[in-house]
Amino acid sequence: MIKVNKKGEVWVFAEQHRGKLEDTSLELLSRGSILAKQLGVKFAAVLLGDNNVKPLCDKLIHFGADKVYLAQHPLLEHYQTNSYNKVIYDLIHKYEPQIVLFGATPTGRDLAPRLASAVKAGLTADCTDLQIGSHEIKKTGEKYDNLLMQIRPAFGGNIIATIINYDRWPQMATVREGVMPMPEANGTRKGEIINETVHINQLDLPIEIIAEHIQAKKVNLKASRVIVAGGAGVGSKDNFKLVYDLANCLGGAPGATRAAVDLGFIDRDHQIGQTGTTVRPSLYIAVGISGAIQHQSGMSDSQKIIAINNDPDAPIFNVAHYKIVGDLNAIIPMMIKAIKEKV
Amino acid sequence: MAYNCVVLIKQVPDTKRITGQAMNEDGTVNRAALPAIFNPEDLNALEMALQIKDTCGGKVTAVAMGLPAASDVLREALFRGADDAVLVTDRRCAASDTLATSYILSCAVKKLKADIVLCGRQAIDGDTAQVGPQLAEKLGITQITYVEEIKELKDDEISVKRNTGNGWQQVKTKLPVLLTVIDEANTPRVAGAKMLMKNKKARTPAELEGDAGKIKELEQKGLLIKQWDLDFLEADMQWCGRDGSPTKVHRIQSVVLAAKGTKQIEATQDGLNDMIHELIVDHTIG
Numbered sequence: 001m002i003k004v005n006k007k008g009e010v011w012v013f014a015e016q017h018r019g020k021l022e023d024t025s026l027e028l029l030s031r032g033s034i035l036a037k038q039l040g041v042k043f044a045a046v047l048l049g050d051n052n053v054k055p056l057c058d059k060l061i062h063f064g065a066d067k068v069y070l071a072q073h074p075l076l077e078h079y080q081t082n083s084y085n086k087v088i089y090d091l092i093h094k095y096e097p098q099i100v101l102f103g104a105t106p107t108g109r110d111l112a113p114r115l116a117s118a119v120k121a122g123l124t125a126d127c128t129d130l131q132i133g134s135h136e137i138k139k140t141g142e143k144y145d146n147l148l149m150q151i152r153p154a155f156g157g158n159i160i161a162t163i164i165n166y167d168r169w170p171q172m173a174t175v176r177e178g179v180m181p182m183p184e185a186n187g188t189r190k191g192e193i194i195n196e197t198v199h200i201n202q203l204d205l206p207i208e209i210i211a212e213h214i215q216a217k218k219v220n221l222k223a224s225r226v227i228v229a230g231g232a233g234v235g236s237k238d239n240f241k242l243v244y245d246l247a248n249c250l251g252g253a254p255g256a257t258r259a260a261v262d263l264g265f266i267d268r269d270h271q272i273g274q275t276g277t278t279v280r281p282s283l284y285i286a287v288g289i290s291g292a293i294q295h296q297s298g299m300s301d302s303q304k305i306i307a308i309n310n311d312p313d314a315p316i317f318n319v320a321h322y323k324i325v326g327d328l329n330a331i332i333p334m335m336i337k338a339i340k341e342k343v
Numbered sequence: 344m345a346y347n348c349v350v351l352i353k354q355v356p357d358t359k360r361i362t363g364q365a366m367n368e369d370g371t372v373n374r375a376a377l378p379a380i381f382n383p384e385d386l387n388a389l390e391m392a393l394q395i396k397d398t399c400g401g402k403v404t405a406v407a408m409g410l411p412a413a414s415d416v417l418r419e420a421l422f423r424g425a426d427d428a429v430l431v432t433d434r435r436c437a438a439s440d441t442l443a444t445s446y447i448l449s450c451a452v453k454k455l456k457a458d459i460v461l462c463g464r465q466a467i468d469g470d471t472a473q474v475g476p477q478l479a480e481k482l483g484i485t486q487i488t489y490v491e492e493i494k495e496l497k498d499d500e501i502s503v504k505r506n507t508g509n510g511w512q513q514v515k516t517k518l519p520v521l522l523t524v525i526d527e528a529n530t531p532r533v534a535g536a537k538m539l540m541k542n543k544k545a546r547t548p549a550e551l552e553g554d555a556g557k558i559k560e561l562e563q564k565g566l567l568i569k570q571w572d573l574d575f576l577e578a579d580m581q582w583c584g585r586d587g588s589p590t591k592v593h594r595i596q597s598v599v600l601a602a603k604g605t606k607q608i609e610a611t612q613d614g615l616n617d618m619i620h621e622l623i624v625d626h627t628i629g
């Protein structure tokens with residue numbers, strides 16, 4: 001168990017696969033460096049991989065890390081729970097960081113809980129925001145300053161909980177993909193690379209990877225300035241053409257609710273919301289979407305929201321800047337016409 | 344070879360059906376106003392275990408930690424084909440976070456000597472997906488998360504297909520193993536009429552409110568659902584409940600939908616033209 005220490009660094013697990021860093025890790029670098037500054041401590045990335053990952057260190061520094069702890073070993077080529085767990089467990093006990101952050105990617109959500117359990121530390125899943133703050137226990141008057149406020153939706157997105165851990169460290173959290181803006185790289189930033197000796201052997205790899213298949217995502221929603229999302233109200237797979245057409249004429253990407261995905265209107269890669277992608281485009285057009293809390297949690301930070309729904313009381317209108325009540329089948333063609341004439 | 348499978352099942356509030364009344368004024372959740380259900384992905388985990396039993400033989404035990412009301416999901420597991428059920432309940436379990444929960448569950452699973460432990464990927468109340476991996480760590484066994492399909496199970500070796508978020512992986516390992524199962528894995532079977540008839544009267548001692556006569560009667564009929572407390576589990580109290588939980592709640596807010604100064608647009612060509620014009624002027628599009 002690691003005791004509370006105010007000098008500990010802030011760490012981000014730099015997730016890489018086949019020599020490519022995950023976007024979520026880069027997104028975390030910006031917030032991580034802000035948190036470290038507020039605490040007055042160094043900010044480090046922890047990079048594991050085979051002997052070819054060293055070039056990624058510079059990138060991590062350009063994106064905000066003061067230091068990179070580099071653990072290279074041929075057996076770290078592919079992510080495996082036990083080997084990665086062991087290496088990071090050793091590093092945590094060697095340096096006693098106060099905060100350790102992971103992207104809430106499938107890998108982050110496989111690794112972080114196993115590690116937290118081994119370190120006997122608290123872990124908050126799927127945070128959408130992180131801040132530094134203080135906590136007071138009303139009964140005793142005890143006050144804890146400079147804690148990591150781990151902010152996340154719970155109960156299917158119906159409440160926002162702020163979680164803290166003040167009596168055991170490190171404070172660990174996984175952070176949702178796409179909720180923190182991607183920082184700009186600064187090619188002139190300098191940092192320190194610390195080579196770590198790795199002690200693992202074949203016994204730390206209890207799993208044999210027999211086959212693997214990588215499917216490129218069919219759509220990059222996070223990078224789109226405009227998203228036109230369709231819901232169950234679109235009615236059919238054929239009618240989803242309207243959504244594609246509107247997206248196309250705005251240079252945007254098509255998105256969807258879970259209901260539309262479940263109905264087979266469009267592929268799951270397009271799903272937006274709590275169990276899909278979180279997006280924050282300049283313009284979000286919601287058509288035939290009721291606006292369930294699980295959907296809203298993935299899109300309500302969009303800069304401008306247009307909602308089209310024939311039910312004037314649809315909850316989606318609560319977060320919309322432009323409310324259009326009517327039949328999407330009539331409205332979308334008119335909207336396309338308006339855009340073609342003006343843009 | 345027959346396998347001893349243990350499935351972890353949780354009773355959760357149906358967060359899909361949260362309405363106004365389900366939120367207290369102070370922003371906390373009024374659990375009493377929500378129907379309690381079998382956590383959806385735990386049904387997929389149970390189904391996977393039952394399929395193992397169907398093809399290889401063996402035994403399926405369902406374990407739930409929670410209040411006595413969680414006996415409902417254990418009965419449901421029996422109706423669907425589980426051979427045995429265990430309720431872990433103790434007032435000192437209250438306020439357990441995932442770390443403490445996984446510790447307590449590990450004490451129970453150790454007693455059952457499982458070859459294969461199955462969890463749902465995540466529970467819909469907390470959505471953490473942490474208990475599975477944490478339980479595997481506490482048990483000191485290999486974990487495989489996001490399991491979609493068991494490809495092969497032979498002697499002490501299992502090969503599964505797991506969803507990696509951007510594709511899939513087929514991996515192989517030696518038992519014992521803990522799997523977390525995703526909803527794409529299968530379609531859970533419904534309760535069988537025979538099992539329903541057989542287990543309709545199954546109860547935990549907590550449900551019988553300690554009525555010794557009744558407890559004895561059900562036990563003789565093989566209808567007493569096992570109930571274990573922390574003493575029986577010989578759990579170390581420093582890892583249970585509030586003391587064993589490093590995470591604490593600082594604040595809970597109910598989600599207030601920001602009123603954004605919504606502008607109503609007429610669903611006419613003119614109305615839409617004006618809106619598009621506005622969006623071009625403020626550089627949202629174009």
Ligand SMILES: Cc1cc2nc3c(=O)[nH]c(=O)nc-3n(C[C@H](O)[C@H](O)[C@H](O)COP(=O)(O)OP(=O)(O)OC[C@H]3O[C@@H](n4cnc5c(N)ncnc54)[C@H](O)[C@@H]3O)c2cc1C
Nearest residue numbers: 231232233257258259273274275276288289290295310328
């Ligand atoms: C744990 C959990 C996670 C979830 N995660 C997600 C998630 O990530 N993303 C997500 O989207 N959902 C998610 N959901 C599901 C969510 O609760 C809703 O069921 C879903 O978002 C509803 O989709 P919808 O708005 O398309 O469908 P509906 O709720 O059926 O709404 C359809 C809307 O279309 C309107 N409509 C119908 N015909 C027309 C027409 N001709 N013109 C205009 N409007 C019309 C109707 O008035 C209605 O408002 C999740 C649920 C749970 C429990």
Ligand SMILES: Nc1ncnc2c1ncn2[C@@H]1O[C@H](COP(=O)(O)O)[C@@H](O)[C@H]1O
Nearest residue numbers: 351352408462463465466471472473474
């Ligand atoms: N109280 C509990 N009793 C039994 N199983 C549980 C409990 N809590 C979590 N689990 C198991 O762990 C999985 C993940 O839960 P969670 O980490 O809460 O999302 C669930 O799908 C269950 O299989």
